[in-house]
Amino acid sequence: MKFKKILTIGVSESSLGSKYWNRLDDLTEKRVSVQKDSADIKAELKDADCVLVNPFVFTFEKNLIDEAPLLKYIGVLSTAFGNVDYNHAAAKNIAVCNIPNYSTEAVAEFAFGSLLDSLRELERAKTQAKDGNYSEDTFFNTSEIKGKKFGIIGLGNIGSKMAEIALAFGADVMYWSKNRKEKLENGGIKYISVEEIVTECDIISLNLAFNKDTENFLNAVLILKIKKGAVLINLAPNELIDLNALEKRLSNGDITYIMDHSDELTSEQASELSKHKNCIIYPPIGYTTKEATIEKQEIFVGNIENFLQGSPTNKVN
């Protein structure tokens, strides 16, 4: 089984990798690529039975889906698929498949890297050594993960992986999640309330998926309650947090905030947050490992192959 025509919108050879880009040739009789803002999109949709789309640059709305009478499959080049009208697609028996969990380890490892960088002041240490100063005298106020109360809000794939690593470091790991996960508690982690996490934990990791229910999840009341001296790591969208309340805590200088979704900040938010030395801002590099990228590409093309073979994977609708 092959598709008659694969149309890619906003998906390039560089975003998919040459190897996977070329593998598409075996899956279709014909392929066409258009940019996200091409005037030809509607015309090209007419005879496409497969559309591959980058939802960060292109929104696949109901009326556009209706322009593609032969469409059977929409492949989304991301975990997020909110920009594709998947309910409308389902009603027309069009499968929408995404790429879940490809970056679990990449994000969890980055969380520990950025945490240890902060706790041990690695950047300052390297800079000092570059200046030829090899004294450790000003580094005796640094902290370990071992023995710390390590609270994870949201025990999904990334949260669970972080719990496993934190346990190996010897942290006292606790979590809150929408659904309690008793199986994972056997590994030595405790289920407590979100309020207890922010009040008691020295290290707090926010690992919730962002949606309408989780918007502003760490609200002003909770942010005020964060333990003095705590480190809050958020490698998810900043919309999970009341940034105004957070900035007040950052001004007090009694918590540290580590984040990587900086590309999604307004320029005003970015400039406000950057003022604070205890706000550690990364580009969104949590997911950008070689390994995660290959996994993403593999799942994306694998989804298409599996659909053609009659056993769709990662279908979201």
Added chain:
Amino acid sequence: MKFKKILTIGVSESSLGSKYWNRLDDLTEKRVSVQKDSADIKAELKDADCVLVNPFVFTFEKNLIDEAPLLKYIGVLSTAFGNVDYNHAAAKNIAVCNIPNYSTEAVAEFAFGSLLDSLRELERAKTQAKDGNYSEDTFFNTSEIKGKKFGIIGLGNIGSKMAEIALAFGADVMYWSKNRKEKLENGGIKYISVEEIVTECDIISLNLAFNKDTENFLNAVLILKIKKGAVLINLAPNELIDLNALEKRLSNGDITYIMDHSDELTSEQASELSKHKNCIIYPPIGYTTKEATIEKQEIFVGNIENFLQGSPTNKVN
């Protein structure tokens, strides 16, 4: 039981911490502190039955021990005790006690921090974000620990802790140690030769104690065989390594070396190593956490108390 006179040489209130410094008062009828180069040392030794010494600034040789006819106890404020003539002390029935293993977690955690900092280019990422550039585009060549061959040379306390953490990260962990530790192999780590470690591993951690047997342990032959692209972490003295051979590999640019014993380098070695971008030099901050410092002070004073109570701890002679 109390001592009649505790003499501290090169040990200050700041190096021991006020709390522990004051706790010494309960352990002696009299106490005297001298600097490492005081002219009074010989005179003060005459009636001291307990000497506490910082072996990094003061060498307690045979002839000086002979100046202290009442001496029963020498407390060494470090793990290393080579600068105290412990054999001569033993012959005179003087206990020498040191502080082992106080920094196991501090060093193991620093190893993972510095490793992740290197693998994920955290410093470059933060610098870029400080400049207002929030793009992840240049970070897709970074690596994960998961799935990597992680070789540990020397499976003592620090090596074992690192193995446990590396397993939680999902690394493929292997080790060589002077004595094979089959119990620890049940956790999922493999025993292989040093040559196999350097040839096959992507991440190599050197965790040997430095002594006459381990000097130049990673010799020129082994260093030539280190896998291309590997990261070598050495948080032990550089004397374990043939630095000339290492510099050749660093010049080739095909391995990364992370080290923290920079204070022990000659200025010539330091200037040679600093030339290489892929040589990541820290001040000796592996052991400098608050937690390790408290543990060190606690063990040091605890040793004295235990000796007085008739059950010496951490006696090395």
